[in-house]
Amino acid sequence: MNSLLFKNWKLVLIAVCFVLIVGAWQYDHAAQYKRGRESMAVEISGRLKVAAIEKAKSDQVISEKYQTGKAVREENERVRYVQVQKIVEKPVYRNVCVDSDGLSVINAAIADGN
Template structure:
């Protein structure tokens, strides 16, 4: 009789240990999957940030060049002695309207198109 009880207790202990180990494996697998998903999401977030930063720097450089160009154009016009009594003459108004419309000023070549490597917006 004691042999049956001892065998039952031993089987119960082995079953409990096996179940405990199986649950530990399942928990570790779920934790590993969660860590993988988190790492993948973090990588995508960093990648999106890098793309946004590159786009922002390209936009900033494009705007800075445009701003410097317009400032040089206006400085050249403002230095004329015509502007002592009036704000703009006909040439000044034409250049200002071209700048507002985003066109190249008359008498100067238009900017070139971007190369094949440039991305579309």
Template sequence: MPIILAFIKAFWKPILVITTIIVLILSARIYASRQYDAGVNDATATFQEKLNKLNADQQKQMAEASKRYQEQKTIRDKNQEIQYVEVEKIVQQPVYLTDCIDADGLREINSAAASK
């Protein structure tokens, strides 16, 4: 122990300078690290805000597209219903008038078509 005290007494000024330099370097590194982390956090927050805005815009566009699709689907379904009603009323006369079917079959088909 007396050797360490003698060493410190002999070189106290260089030890103080080296210790001060080490403390200053460590302080500067800690400060720079905190500044870097703050910058990263700010950039992340800004980027997240932009992503949220883009996401909201995209959701809005998707909702509008879905609304247009539903409107077009409603119109298309309505037109199909009208077509189905019109198609049912077309057959009103006997259809088979050839010799391919015997007389009894032709009579049954004509009576079925006439009864509608």
């Protein structure tokens, strides 16, 4: 066996060099893949961070608009409730359930709802 290796030492040397070159090439490609994967992961996480910040800002603006509208609606409801209480406390001697004041409050509530 040793004599066969010594006889064809050039062929063995070429085969070893070929194996070393292929191994180095594969190692380099694996390292490039890892570097590319890490850089893309950083880029993607940066994009997700920016998107999350923008989403939080837009959610805050929407929430502020909703809270403002809700406060206005609640105040209008309080005013209607007080007006209805005042109208209900008035004595009504006719066979009509709602007088003109109550009808105007109801019409205003309908107009605000549309």
